[in-house]
Amino acid sequence: MSIVTAVKDALASLGELAGGDRAADRVVPPTGFTATLTTFTAAAMAFLAVFALALSLATGRLAERWASELAQTSTVRISAPIEEIEAQTLAAQEVLRTTPGVIRSRIMSEEEQMLLLEPWFGPDLPLEDLPIPRLIEVVEDEKGYDAAGLRLRLAGEAPGAFLDDHTRWRRPLVSAANRLRGLGWIAIALIAFSTGAMITLAARAALAANAQVIRVTRLVGARDVYIARAFVRRFTIRATLGAAVGTVLATIAIALLPDAADEGAFLTGLGFQGWHWLWPLTIPLLAALVAFWATRSAALRVLSEVK
């Protein structure tokens, strides 16, 4: 069979699948436990797929947030006696100004420092009464700067200045988050593959149980696609319904998870945000496609063995 013919047959099957054929459905008796197994499998897999999807999207958001912060979040901390702090700050700024790889540096205002400390000390922090170090925000270019060299220069020019190079520990975290996102998509692919494998097994069991039906219908002039369609329609509908139920349950479960903003969750909330709530709608469609192809290919393979 040529590819064109195969695609044409598949599209025709999809069209007829949507339309339905009660008489054709009657030809194949109810497939019993295999159909129930398909529904349950599809529901369970869809449930897992929605969580994998949520994980993937959440880690994606995390990676993006950290990546954007990477470009601007090195800081130089000036810890010196009150009378020296101004001079050391100016000296540190001068060093930063002449450091290759540093685009700009900026002394953080008291309000900004307040905001940074607020999560730990609350909103009414008397900053003026506390020996709070001065912070300088450092923005680096794409190539970055020589952190070791900068530390040496700061030690010479402003001994109270310490470079807090947190970009260095964020990079592996961003990399880990990106990998986690990739793993989420791999998990979805594996779930789709496993669903296809299980539906194939269920379909083959149903086909084996209906060997007589297949033989008789073939002998009275049924084309392979006609016989296959009766099985494909049944399994596709079952898988879609099962996946829809699993998706709804998983989406509700995710919606009921604690809000990241309220709880300060590390992973910025394992859930969906904005239009990402539409993503789960693709799971039943994916399940339908997987079930269609798995059942169709299993049926045509079995039918090819019948004269």
Add this chain to the structure above:
Amino acid sequence: MIELENVAYSYGGGDLLTDISLRLQAGSFHFLTGPSGAGKSTFLKLCYMELAASKGLVQVFDQDVATLGRDQIALNRRRIGVVHQECQFLDHLSVAENIALPLTVSGRDVAGERQNLADLINWVGLTKQQNQLPPELSGGERQRAALARAVIMGPDVILADEPTGNVDWEMSQRLMSLLIELNKMGKSVLVATHDLNLIRSTKAQVSARVLRIKDKRLQLAGADL
């Protein structure tokens, strides 16, 4: 209609049929006889393309069977009515649905053919049994239902494999009279049977050729019939 030319069929390393040549012409009536295991069913299976010949040429409706795809085989089978020895039915469908099965699988509008279906069921005398399931039928009723299913598509050729194998003499006569009636309507009929009495009684009513499979070959039966 169906033509076999120097056909052989091998199974398990040995020849079951060899050097078979036959031309089934429109409106002809043939009997195929021979002892059990001689290869009568195999011969019929070659004719309706359930088996492929090991050697030789099989042509169905002027098409070389060896070159036909699966869909083309299915389409050609709609022009050949087959009454199987074991009367294969779908046990979850009613008798009427089984008889209408060739219409259903060919995508024809079964509801639109309701009157024809009722007439056919009446013709084979199964009006009362039409809503029953096949396992509830007697041997003769099953054979008549199989015959009705074989002819519902208006086939050009009817192949019957031991159609009277499981029925009494009276029912055999009734079945044969239905086949004769179909033959008179222009259908080609080939009946495989080992029942020589049935052949003799039928030959009195219709001009039929009798073929015999002997020593794996097809012969024209002589005056011993």
